Amino acid sequence: MGEIEIVLKDALAPGMTRLEGYRAHGGYRALEKAIAMGPKEVQDEVTRSGLRGRGGAGFPTGRKWSFLPNDGRERWLVCNADEGEPGTFKDRYIIEKKPFMLIEGITIAAFAVGAHNAAIYCRGEFLEGIELLEAAIAEARSAGLLGKNILGSGFDLDLWVYRGAGAYICGEESALLESLEGKRGMPRLKPPFPAVAGVYGLPTVVNNVETLATVVAIIEGGAEWYASMGTERSPGTRVFSISGQVRRPGNHEFELGTPLSELIAAAGGLGEGRTLKAVIPGGGSAPILTPDQSDLPMDFESLAKVGSMAGSGGVIVLDDTTCMVRTSLRLLQFFAHESCGKCTPCREGTEWLRKILVRVETGHGREEDLGLLEDVSNNINGNTLCALGDASVGVLLSTLRAFADEYRAHITGGGCPLAPVASMSAAAAGPA
Amino acid sequence: MTADFEAEARALRERYPRGTTALIPILHLWQGKEGYVSQEGIERTARVMELPPAYVESVLTFYTLFRREPTGRYRIQVCKNLSCMLQGADETIAHLARRLGIEPGETTPDGLVTLEAVECLAACDEAPAAQVNFRWCPRLTPEAADRLIDALAQGDAEVVRRYG
Numbered sequence: 001m002g003e004i005e006i007v008l009k010d011a012l013a014p015g016m017t018r019l020e021g022y023r024a025h026g027g028y029r030a031l032e033k034a035i036a037m038g039p040k041e042v043q044d045e046v047t048r049s050g051l052r053g054r055g056g057a058g059f060p061t062g063r064k065w066s067f068l069p070n071d072g073r074e075r076w077l078v079c080n081a082d083e084g085e086p087g088t089f090k091d092r093y094i095i096e097k098k099p100f101m102l103i104e105g106i107t108i109a110a111f112a113v114g115a116h117n118a119a120i121y122c123r124g125e126f127l128e129g130i131e132l133l134e135a136a137i138a139e140a141r142s143a144g145l146l147g148k149n150i151l152g153s154g155f156d157l158d159l160w161v162y163r164g165a166g167a168y169i170c171g172e173e174s175a176l177l178e179s180l181e182g183k184r185g186m187p188r189l190k191p192p193f194p195a196v197a198g199v200y201g202l203p204t205v206v207n208n209v210e211t212l213a214t215v216v217a218i219i220e221g222g223a224e225w226y227a228s229m230g231t232e233r234s235p236g237t238r239v240f241s242i243s244g245q246v247r248r249p250g251n252h253e254f255e256l257g258t259p260l261s262e263l264i265a266a267a268g269g270l271g272e273g274r275t276l277k278a279v280i281p282g283g284g285s286a287p288i289l290t291p292d293q294s295d296l297p298m299d300f301e302s303l304a305k306v307g308s309m310a311g312s313g314g315v316i317v318l319d320d321t322t323c324m325v326r327t328s329l330r331l332l333q334f335f336a337h338e339s340c341g342k343c344t345p346c347r348e349g350t351e352w353l354r355k356i357l358v359r360v361e362t363g364h365g366r367e368e369d370l371g372l373l374e375d376v377s378n379n380i381n382g383n384t385l386c387a388l389g390d391a392s393v394g395v396l397l398s399t400l401r402a403f404a405d406e407y408r409a410h411i412t413g414g415g416c417p418l419a420p421v422a423s424m425s426a427a428a429a430g431p432a
Numbered sequence: 433m434t435a436d437f438e439a440e441a442r443a444l445r446e447r448y449p450r451g452t453t454a455l456i457p458i459l460h461l462w463q464g465k466e467g468y469v470s471q472e473g474i475e476r477t478a479r480v481m482e483l484p485p486a487y488v489e490s491v492l493t494f495y496t497l498f499r500r501e502p503t504g505r506y507r508i509q510v511c512k513n514l515s516c517m518l519q520g521a522d523e524t525i526a527h528l529a530r531r532l533g534i535e536p537g538e539t540t541p542d543g544l545v546t547l548e549a550v551e552c553l554a555a556c557d558e559a560p561a562a563q564v565n566f567r568w569c570p571r572l573t574p575e576a577a578d579r580l581i582d583a584l585a586q587g588d589a590e591v592v593r594r595y596g
Contacts, residue, residue: 086513086552093557124460124497125509125553127566160447165456165495168551182452184494200450243515243556250557284514284552314556316515330514334551340494 001258001297003266004229006217006237007210008253011097017132019139022100028145030220034108035153037219042112046215048223050235055080055171055208056283056312056387058234058300061215065113067195068203076204077115078180078194079106079212081122081129082164082171086284086334087314090239091209093251095122095129098213099136103159105212107146108219110157113205118159121176124166133161168338172386173206175340186340187386210239210313230256234299234310242267244317245274256299260289263298263315274319278402282311284331285391287398288318307398323418324403325410328396329357335392346389349380353396360407363415370407374400437465441480452491455481459492467507468499496550504539504546506584506595509563510572512549515556520573524560525549527574531581544584564595 005011015021022028034042047062068075079102083091094102102120110118122130137159140146148156162180169175170185177199179185198204214236218226227235234256240263243249247268254263260279270276278288281298287308289296296302300310318327336350353376359365377393384390400407409417441458448454458480462473469477469492478485492498499507510528512521525536528547532540536549555561558570569580583591 083554084552087515087556088552089554089556092554123554124495125563125566128568162448162453163457163460164497165460166497167495179456180453181450182448182455182491184491241556243559244518249515249559280514316518316556318518322518327514330512330517334513337551 001255002262003252003254003258004237005253006221007094007098007101007213007239008251011093016097017099017136019100019136019143019145022098026220027100028104030216031104031107031111031145032151034111034219035151035155039112039114042108042219045223046112046218049218049226050223050233051211051214051218051226052234052300053208054210054214054238054313056085056285058310061207061211064195064207065109065205067193068113068205069196071203074117074202075113075115076199076202077106077110077113077118078173078177078199078204078206079118079120079209080171080173080176080206081120081126081209082176083126083209083312084123084168084171085312085314086331087241087243087280087316088283088312089241089243090251090313092126092129093241094209094213094239095126096132099129099132100140101213101216102209103133103136103140103146105215106159107140107150107157108215109205109207109212110159111150111153111155115205116156116158118157119180119199120159120161121170121180122161122163123170124164127163130161130163137161167340168334169340169386169388172388175386176206177204184340186342187388189385231297231299231301233301238298238310238313240298240313240315242315242317244280244315245270245319245322246317247271254298257297257302259295260298260315261294264294264317267317270317270319274321276317277320277322278318278324278327278399280314280316280318280395282309283314284316284334285309285387285394286311287394288402290402308394321418323361323416324399324406325357325361325416326419328399329354329361331395332357332392335388339388339392343384343386343389345380345383346392349376349389350392352376353380353393357396360410361416363410363413365411367411369411370400370404437462437476438480441477445480452481452483455483455488455491456495459488459498463498467503467505468501470500499546502539502543504544506544506564507546507548507566508569508580509548509550509553511551511553511555511559511561513552513556515552516559516561519559521560524562524572524574524577528577528581531578545581567595569595 052058174188175185194204332354336354341347445454539546562569562572
């Protein structure tokens with residue numbers, strides 16, 4: 001177990017954002033190999049590698065591909081590049097540093113599933129990444145690596161980039177497809193799943209940026225090689241975005257199952273004289289871990305077993321100077337803002353949680369507020385169409401449990417014991 | 433601008449021929465020209481898309497990057513989410529608001545800057561993360577924010593080239 005660069009390999013090498021530079025570092029060998037293997041072999045290879053989606057849900061990629069019905073309809077591949085999970089910045093990094101690896105991965109995946117149309121849905125803020133991707137697509141097309149008859153294989157693929165316009169919910173795959181169709185990005189009722197009725201009602205595979213980049217490495221190195229890393233049920237490596245109160249926030253790629261403490265060390269550890277208070281291990285939706293869990297293996301099963309989740313791979317480190325009420329409040333402000341409003345429990349619940357947390361943090365909390373926070377959370381949890389509802393209460397419920405005394409101290413002490421209320425700007429507090 | 437818009441919008445409809453996929457790209461196109469999407473922008477987009485203006489508005493208002501109000505020449509977006517908060521984003525936002533004499537969401541009276549406090553920009557390694565006109569502006573501490581505003585106000589050539 002440890003740090004190994006596969007997806008991030010040569011990310012900082014000069015010329016990597018140009019086709020020539022990418023090829024000089026082995027780029028497009030995997031596509032040549034994939035074409036020689038044929039679609040079914042490629043799909044089997046990815047299935048055997050055990051690759052699980054790197055977007056958040058961790059669903060096995062090969063199985064996701066296999067759900068496409070064989071009904072003769074046109075198929076689509078959509079890359080989810082709407083990275084917006086708090087604390088996650090790996091997809092942005094892959095796009096900006098290795099755009100061709102993503103494009104090669106999309107080409108291989110489209111070849112494997114028989115899709116002749118593919119789109120990269122980028123969040124609107126990724127303008128610089130979008131420009132890089134568009135230049136890279138143009139270069140790949142003129143080199144015969146996209147478009148008609150790719151590398152003489154007879155396989156055609158039209159790939160375009162789509163710029164979103166600011167909505168976290170569009171990272172949810174069915175909301176993303178709505179947005180791609182030019183609509184309000186609200187999640188669809190499922191089933192049918194995108195494999196059956198995706199974009200324009202057509203069979204669609206939606207895969208995350210890192211997932212598709214990883215496909216390149218799997219085809220090049222082989223399923224056995226890939227699965228020899230990581231754990232049995234969480235094979236391979238993963239790019240972790242490590243941020244918060246560490247000395248050197250950044251992306252680091254580790255074998256799945258590497259202890260959390262190694263990730264924190266790779267990011268430079270905590271500041272001088274600070275001690276670890278909590279870690280959000282999988283983006284702002286993931287329930288917190290406490291310092292006694294700092295040797296926990298970072299893989300899908302180990303995190304689920306302790307009631308958290310691997311999520312997006314965004315690891316946010318919190319030290320002893322940070323208030324847990326304020327942490328929950330900041331995330332609830334986010335979720336209340338980003339709730340699309342389709343499901344009542346999420347639309348109303350997140351806003352009420354935000355309001356209650358504002359009054360607890362600013363010293364106007366009431367004795368019954370802690371029970372109320374829990375009650376409202378439990379009425380959201382499990383009662384919404386998409387995962388945003390559950391996500392919104394992950395950190396809140398876990399901190400209510402692990403830091404009950406700190407919440408209580410806010411109420412009995414008339415405010416935050418860690419940061420004077422005055423330091424919380426109006427912008428940070430938001431409307432009461 | 434009018435003739436350009438028509439031609440470019442029609443080209444986008446051809447590029448994204450299915451469904452109403454071209455709608456969001458056309459709204460980006462309008463906003464790129466006007467800085468925000470006015471009622472005229474909605475109506476002109478509706479005409480190109482052959483959709484009711486109310487439908488265009490319903491899509492427009494779902495997405496936070498589209499603005500309905502006149503916007504400054506430089507749109508500064510500072511991330512306020514957790515990882516940036518832990519690295520002092522609240523201080524940066526409060527500092528900018530004080531220095532510019534506006535609240536987040538507002539534009540300076542001279543039309544130079546619109547300040548926005550936004551959700552996670554996916555750049556937590558550069559906290560406090562920010563963008564100016566959607567170009568990265570990493571580690572925007574209060575001191576860096578002062579330098580940025582000075583450079584924007586003076587029309588510093590390098591800054592104009594990067595963000596203009």
